Amino acid sequence: IPGDPERLKQVFCNVLDNAAKHGGAGRRITASVTREGEWQVVRIRDFGPGIPEAELPFVKQKFYKGTSKARGSGIGLAVCDEIVGLHGGDFTIANAAGGGTVVTIRLPGPQ
Ligand SMILES: Nc1ncnc2c1ncn2[C@@H]1O[C@H](COP(=O)(O)OP(=O)(O)OP(=O)(O)O)[C@@H](O)[C@H]1O
Ligand SMILES: [Mg+2]
Known part of the structure; x- marks a missing residue:
């Protein structure tokens, strides 16, 4: 996958951190990488409570935490995006x- 390795690592760490802390301790996390046409697609899924539907449209906004009481400033998803x-x-x-x-x-995959 072409790109800046440090910045992409930051994205994966943010998402995995969310899966671990918001998804609930001790629960499973799955990750996959697949090729879909021109795209390289990474999916990371947890088996926690999910995100309330009413909060979903806002979670990528800077400093939005919704009803979460977990640590963090609510910046992770905005940076990933x-x-x-x-x-x-x-x-x-x-x-x-x-x-x-x-x-x-x-x-986007390699040209
Ligand atoms: N895997 C998840 N399960 C449930 N809720 C989630 C999950 N990922 C994100 N959220 C919700 O989206 C909000 C925003 O996530 P984001 O990563 O931007 O911030 P954060 O994890 O609270 O803090 P930071 O990333 O700055 O440490 C979270 O506070 C939480 O309410
Ligand atoms: Mg986060």
């Missing part, structure tokens, strides 16, 4: 079918 956007990709977060949260990171 910006880094992935600057790589020409897109970053989406949603509730997974069957519970938990799923983050999908699409990045």
